[in-house]
Amino acid sequence: xxxxxxxxxxxxxxGKDTHIELLKPKFPDAVFTREPGGxxxxxxxxxxxxxxxxxxxxxxxxxxxxxxxxxxxxxEIVSPALASGKTVFSNRWxxxxxxxxxxxxxxxxxxxxxxxxIKKAVGDDMPDLTxxxxxxxxxxxxxxxxxxxxxxxxxxxxxxxxxxxxxGFLKHLPDFGKNAVIDTSGxxxxxxxxxxxxxxxxxx
Numbered sequence: 001x002x003x004x005x006x007x008x009x010x011x012x013x014x015g016k017d018t019h020i021e022l023l024k025p026k027f028p029d030a031v032f033t034r035e036p037g038g039x040x041x042x043x044x045x046x047x048x049x050x051x052x053x054x055x056x057x058x059x060x061x062x063x064x065x066x067x068x069x070x071x072x073x074x075x076e077i078v079s080p081a082l083a084s085g086k087t088v089f090s091n092r093w094x095x096x097x098x099x100x101x102x103x104x105x106x107x108x109x110x111x112x113x114x115x116x117x118i119k120k121a122v123g124d125d126m127p128d129l130t131x132x133x134x135x136x137x138x139x140x141x142x143x144x145x146x147x148x149x150x151x152x153x154x155x156x157x158x159x160x161x162x163x164x165x166x167x168g169f170l171k172h173l174p175d176f177g178k179n180a181v182i183d184t185s186g187x188x189x190x191x192x193x194x195x196x197x198x199x200x201x202x203x204x
Contacts, residue, residue, distance in 0.1 A: 003082040004204050005125060007093040007176070010133035011166055012155050013140030015184045015191065016091050019133065022192050023089065031081040034091035036069035039076045045069040050152040057153075059105035060113070066097045067117040079125050087204065094118040095130065095169065095176050100154065103168025104161050129202040130179040131195060132169055137162035139185060178202055 008016045024032060036046040045065050049057075070093070081088050097118070102111050135143075137159050144155045173179050180198035184191050 001085050003084065003086040003088060004128045004202075005078065005082055005088050005090070006199070006202075006204060007090045007095070007127040007130045008133065009092060009095050009099070009130060009169060009173075010184070011135055011137060011140050011162055011169070013143035014133040014135040015143075015188070016133055018188065019184075019192055019195055020089060020091050022188075023195070026196075027087060027089070030087040030089055031077065032089045032091075033073060033077050035073060035093055035096065036066060037073075037091075039069070039072045041072045042069040050154070052153065059101050059107040060110060062105070063097060063101040063110055063114055063117065066101065067114075067121060070094060070097075070118075070121045074121055074123070074125060079123070082125055090127075093127065093130075094122060095172060098172050099165045099168035103171075104154075104157070104165040106164060127176055128178065129198065129204065130173060130176045131198055132173055132179060132181045133184045133191070134166070134170075134181055135184050137166055 008020055010016050020032065036042045036049060045068065049062060049065055078088050098114050102108060102114050141159065141162065182191060182194045
């Protein structure tokens with residue numbers, strides 16, 4: 001039997017890392033991965049995309065980099081794990097590319113390219129559930145600024161950028177099947193309870 005595929009999405013400061021870590025002890029046999037990352041190629045792409053400061057990176061370049069990392073992630077990690085019956089949790093996935101590179105960068109002309117690249121990368125392995133952790137962009141940015149782990153290129157973008165990202169997430173979330181939108185402005189415990197309820201309702 002094919003495994004279940006669960007994707008976490010959300011803007012900066014929405015708490016994806018925190019809540020995924022809290023789930024790990026409850027799903028000890030599951031595979032946890034992230035985009036970009038998971039594979040050696042993906043980790044190198046992650047470093048370049050998040051840390052590059054030498055010059056501006058065009059939205060189309062970002063789109064291709066994220067898409068390339070996704071192809072490797074699906075081939076090396078996600079698809080084999082699902083085929084073997086394992087549950088897979090991914091910290092970000094294809095919807096994030098639409099939200100950030102198309103909407104955040106204000107490049108709606110790239111939407112068709114992004115959608116084709118996603119279809120080519122993922123094949124039939126679409127998520128069984130996408131959990132979108134929603135946060136007001138201004139609140140999310142303040143959370144990021146309170147951390148001590150440094151800002152990425154995306155953390156440092158304007159409120160207008162992050163507002164467009166949020167709009168992109170909410171507009172295209174239904175394109176990725178069953179989903180749950182969870183407000184993460186409250187206590188961590190309450191948010192985690194909502195996440196667990198969403199997983200249970202999806203049969204996970």
